[in-house]
Amino acid sequence: MTAxxxxxxxxGFSGAGYDKGRGLLMQAAWFTVLHVVFVKWWCPPRLRPVLLRAFGARIGERVLIRHRVRVQWPWKLTIGDDVWVGEGAWLINLEPITLAGDVCVSQEAVLCTGSHQRRSPTFEFDNGPIRLDTGSWVAARAMVLRGVTVGAGAVVGAGAVAHRDVPPGTVHTAGGGR
Known part of the structure; x- marks a missing residue:
């Protein structure tokens, strides 16, 4: 029997230490653009990086972002050159997310920088940044959790959950193998 x-x-939750990075008006403006234009199938892919840049994201060249992609806070997002973000991906960036060059985030993958302190009675935040190094790939429906770096050329396989760093050149599968 477990305790x-x-x-x-x-x-009693306080959210102490978490800074959204922009005021309420900017947050509301982003959510309006996100839900009315950015995620829609009819929004041209070439317009999505422009919209992200307008809200403070640092976006490289030749970036392809498909429809239904959600980004929590653009001003906490950095994307290098030649990056693909697949349909339905979700970038929950309460803290910074950095995608280096030649990175692929596939369909319905989730990058989540937020969590909670499980032993805190008020469930306070336990957030951390995410970094995907050059040439890494987060496959379909995979999840990368807060504080994780996916090394250069590494793969987080379809449906896998990366809860700790994935070393360069390795493959992390849903069964936890490398």
Missing amino acids: PGPARRLR
Whole structure:
């Protein structure tokens, strides 16, 4: 029998230490553009990097971002040259996400920089940045969690969850293998 976890008192959540990086007006403007234009199938792929740059993202050349991609905060996003982000990917960047050059984030992959302190009764944040190094690939429906670096040329296979760093040139599969 396992011991019960801490009693949750979510009413006491403070969010201490988390900075969204922009004021409420900018957040509202981004969410409007995100949901009315950016994610739509009819929004031309060449326009998506332009929209992200307009909201503070640093985006390289020849970046392809498909429809239904969601980005939490563009001003916390850096994308290098020749990067592809597949349909339905979700970049939950409460903290910075950096995609180096020649990176592929496939369909419905999730990059999530946010988490919570599981032992905190008020469930305070436990966030960390994500970095995908040159030539790495996060395959379809894979997930990269907060604080993880996916090394150069490494692969997070379809459906896998990367909860710790993935060394350069390795393959992390859904079964946890490398």
